[in-house]
Amino acid sequence: MYWGVKMNLKKKVSLAVVKRLPRYYRYLSDLLKMDIKRISSQELSSRMGITASQIRQDLNCFGGFGQQGYGYNVEYLFNEIGNILGTNNKYQTIIIGAGNMGQALANYTNFEKRGFKIISIFDVDPKLVGTEIRDIEIRDLETLEDFISQNYVDIAMLAVPYEQTPVVAERVAKLGVRGLWNFSPMDLKLPYDVIIENVHLSDSLMVLGYKLNEKFDFTRNDSEKNNDCDF
């Protein structure tokens, strides 16, 4: 097949690269705070503990942000990565569940700096409904449909108990919310076109446990296990 013109077939950036972007963003933010104006991939690589090659490859997925013989201008690169990650977006975000986790999320002022504006919190507890966290009103979960039909909502942070998570996820997805941030230890399956990002706390903790055991060989506190496979 002949391609008459150079097609703009921008190859999709791999998830591995995307996941590293917030980390670059943090390091550049730190460099800015330290008043460091420029940085080479070599210097950044030794700070971050990854190869300079990887840094240059990653950045070049999005554009040539550096200058030969000079390196990268910290502020410029910080802003560029911010643009790629969309930190100057204003994702309209709601939190569902005003328990400890929901309140912790509501109090994270950093999310707003990263482009996520929390516009409402929902809960079923009448003691909580009507109160505020950082000027964000906690509303009755029953008013969710009303609220979303009147306020465009991009993202819902799901911080509700385990059993309620699939139900609530279904509800918000049905209402057109496109992004779900799920804190329950389950994989949501929804018949809607949504992006789901999981924070599987217990998975993370179990990986820590595995690594600890691997490195320090903790002794088990249980009785000896039967390793035969005879079913």
Add this chain to the structure above:
Amino acid sequence: MYWGVKMNLKKKVSLAVVKRLPRYYRYLSDLLKMDIKRISSQELSSRMGITASQIRQDLNCFGGFGQQGYGYNVEYLFNEIGNILGTNNKYQTIIIGAGNMGQALANYTNFEKRGFKIISIFDVDPKLVGTEIRDIEIRDLETLEDFISQNYVDIAMLAVPYEQTPVVAERVAKLGVRGLWNFSPMDLKLPYDVIIENVHLSDSLMVLGYKLNEKFDFTRNDSEKNNDCDF
């Protein structure tokens, strides 16, 4: 070089595989609840959305848990993966910081089922010190050194404000705590032999934002950006 005996050079299991183990564990737990006795890699693969080949490869890093022509016995495999992950361990765990996040963690009863026993919580707030969460006493952070010298502590969950995280991490690591679960958006660098597992919430959220933008092309709410690179 000649190896007189077959050396037990068990190849280290890759992190990619280890990270999938908790997910297998969850799916097997669900199957158990559904009273499903046996499962083939094919059937499990379609439930989990990964290839059957990957499942068999992953499991065979640790042993042959299946049976040709039969598949895997759900309960047996569940227990085996539990053993690999150390769910019958009793990691002595403390939480530092009894704010919303610390309290959320303290209330997660599932951690104990996964082998993590929370034995104490620490905070600086005099209003919290002396109170309890699920029978776990909140102690004054000043008594941390005393406590750890009298109670063996494997893991510390760090849920303290950003600025205090490196200080607290240094303190617990110095006291011999081997595993740190870090909730602050930073990479801890410590001069001790510790395993650090991070829960970088804002990183996760930014990846969600990136994916949303990629898929639905959200319009930016900020003014047009200058993409020239002229520093």
Add this chain to the structure above:
DNA sequence: TAGATTGTTAATCGATTAACAATC
């Protein structure tokens, strides 16, 4: 036994690292 499905080797794919020409 015949059928099913694993365990495992080989092939493929993708991600990381190395190398170096381009260029500031």
Add this chain to the structure above:
DNA sequence: TAGATTGTTAATCGATTAACAATC
């Protein structure tokens, strides 16, 4: 200009997938 460092291509490494002989 000379030196430094990027952008980018090529080489390597590792992880995923495919294939199939072993075997329950």
